[in-house]
Amino acid sequence: MPKHKTHKGLAKRFRITAGGKLKHRRVGGRKLLSHKSGKRKRRLHTRKVLAPMEAKKLLRIMERT
Numbered sequence: 826m827p828k829h830k831t832h833k834g835l836a837k838r839f840r841i842t843a844g845g846k847l848k849h850r851r852v853g854g855r856k857l858l859s860h861k862s863g864k865r866k867r868r869l870h871t872r873k874v875l876a877p878m879e880a881k882k883l884l885r886i887m888e889r890t
Contacts, residue, residue, distance in 0.1 A: 829888060831887055831888075832886055832887050835883055835886060835887050836887065838850070839875070839883065839887075840872075841884075842874070845884075846874050846875065846877075846880060847874070847875040847879075847880040847883060847884070848872045848873065848874055848875070849872065849873060849875060850872060850873075851868070851869045851871065851872075851873050853869055854866065854869030854870065
């Protein structure tokens, strides 16, 4: 049987932590930054851990494809 390929679109956007959770960039931190406050922009720098059910779905897609 051939091996399953990793879904490269998801692999570029998500990182798997040591505990098996998925981390991703927050949306809204790349354009139209002039009217956003510094506090908001700093918050957008941080990575966010995905909700468990969403992570489960995406991990299944990453492994299956």
